[in-house]
Amino acid sequence: MARLSTDMNDFVTMLLPGLSRSLGEQFNIFRVMHHGTHEKQLSNIFAWLLATDATHKLGDAFQRAFLARVNGQLRDDAQLPPSGYRVIQEVNTLGGEDIAGETGMDIADIVLSRSDAAVVIENYGTSDGHGHDYQRYLAHGATDGRATAVVLLCHRHEAHLQRDGWEQASIVTYADVLSDLQAHVERDGSWCRQHPDQLFFIRQMVQYFVKGPAAVDVDDQVSFIKAICETGESARYGYRPRDRVTREFAELVAEHARRQFEDSRxxxxxxxxxxxxxxxxxxxxxxxxxxxxxxxxxxxxxxxxxxxxxxxxxxxxxxxxxxxxxxxxxxxxxxxxxxxxxxxxxxxxxxxxxxxxxxxxxxxxxxxxxxxxxxxxxxxxxxxxxxxxxxxxx
Missing domain, CATH: 3.30.1460 (Yope Regulator; Chain: A,)
Known part of the structure; x- marks a missing residue:
């Protein structure tokens, strides 16, 4: 029998106190310093992670994770080398003719470069070229016959924003590549023990850019389970596939919360x-x-x-x-x-x-x-x- 909307409304009402606590602001170094709110700040961080000789002491681990995400979107005959790139920031992609014609600069945020391949990266909050020239980025990367890829590194993938050639760009989200990095470092116990400061920094990045507010309090988690069971929603824990069930449940709760909030006004x-x-x-x-x-x-x-x-x-x-x-x-x-x-x-x-x-x-x-x-x-x-x-x- 279909569940009545009032039942879900009751569930949202029961859940709200726990959610308000769980979603409350938690300590995070990026929040304290108001860092990561501008693309240049984030480009500095990602360039640091991509550099193989940087103080993170991860070698080429992040570079490999990043290239794996890029290659996963390229044809088999267009695959790029998995590492070995030099990292350059704030690169002017204008060619000689553009410079001679006094065309204004077109700056790529990060370029990964080696003799036979290049990756030209535009870093922005959404998957949007926001005025940059895709073809110019592509041509810059292909200089001297190099294999190349143009990448939109972004917080949110919003395909409808990709136009003027940017629909051809590879998309790498912060969540995807930072999750890959987290999985790598969590498997490397020796690195974690030897580099606690870097581990803390990476975990803070993951919490801020991937997880967002997290329900980490056990009492809140138990209250959530209790509310699920008391309102007859417990069967959802047995549904598959889990990702789809989670998404559908979140959308359902959000819709009822929206209605309750509007009605309460x-x-x-x-x-x-x-x-x-x-x-x-x-x-x-x-x-x-x-x-x-x-x-x-x-x-x-x-x-x-x-x-x-x-x-x-x-x-x-x-x-x-x-x-x-x-x-x-x-x-x-x-x-x-x-x-x-x-x-x-x-x-x-x-x-x-x-x-x-x-x-x-x-x-x-x-x-x-x-x-x-x-x-x-x-x-x-x-x-x-x-x-x-x-x-x-x-």
Whole structure:
């Protein structure tokens, strides 16, 4: 029997706390240094790995892994030597005629060169020639009759971006070649023991460019398994092939998460509209009938961004504004108030008082009014929000 969409929605809801922890930012040297966000930075790293005499002490291991990926996309009669290349960066691919004609430079990021073969590499985030001339790159590599290949080294392979000859280029992704490198070093126990700093650096690269955020906490993994089993999704562990099952499951979860997120924004907007209407038609009268100073003069809902989910009650006599808050805005306010609410229930409405001297919030209370009640409509006799507002003046 087909699973109901609400079942998957329940699963996504159960899974979200664990995912939020697992996907939280983890230490990585590239994140700390904001490195690897520009192609020149990455070209420096890959040129270092490709050089056979560099301080990584891997010899030609990475060069061989890279050429294996390139040769896997070439015809049998076009195969290139697996190693023995000199590494050059920032190479002008213009020929003599172009230079004589004063054509602007066309710089290849990395060129692997030997007497009988060359690999001309354009490194970019996506598989996109982004304005470079494929034929010029190819001609430069084929100088003196060398066998050659033009390669797009990239983070993401997006075939639709390849045009103007670049559809003929070989594609090597960071994930593919770094995974090959990781497999090589993990098999070489002697190298790992002798070069712990280089091993750390390579593992950081793999984590940053290949794995991304990873669920490494055992408790989170157990929570994930528990959620899978409790929601009737455990049979997926027995499906084959695993890669396809993983991809389809991720896409299904993502689609339901997207729908829930979009629907939740609609719900937040409905709560805001309900609170605004109640404040204007009922709450103002309730509060003003109970105070002699600081009467509510205006109900405003003009705030946006993280402060959007609130209704502002502007008051007379230079008294600080009071806010009816809920959801994301209440969560932000509770993190910043001097005396936060312990174990807040964000299915309820909160009320806070502005701190006119220092800015921000001076006090905050959680009400008994649930968001679902606001959506359903509060009665004119309901005095819970009134009492919460008045309690801030005590």
């Amino acid at each position: 609609t719900t937040l907007a409905t709560v805001k509209d309900g609170l605004r209407r109640f404040a204007r038609s009922v709450l103002v009268e309730q509060v003003n009938g109970a105070v002699n100073k600081g009467r509510i003069e205006k109900v405003v809902t003009k705030l946006v961004g993280q402060w959007e989910w609130c209704v502002e009650l502007q008051r007379a006599d230079a008294q600080p504004a009071i806010y009816l808050e809920f959801g994301p805005t209440a969560a932000v306010k509770n993190e910043r108030v001097a005396d936060p609410i312990h174990d807040p229930d964000y299915s309820r409405v909160f009320v806070s008082l502005r701190d006119e001297e220092r800015g921000g919030t001076s006090r905050m209370v959680q009400t008994e009014v649930r968001l679902a009640e606001v959506i359903g409509g509060l009665s004119r006799e309901d005095g819970r929000l009134r009492d919460a507002v008045l309690s801030l003046e005590v």
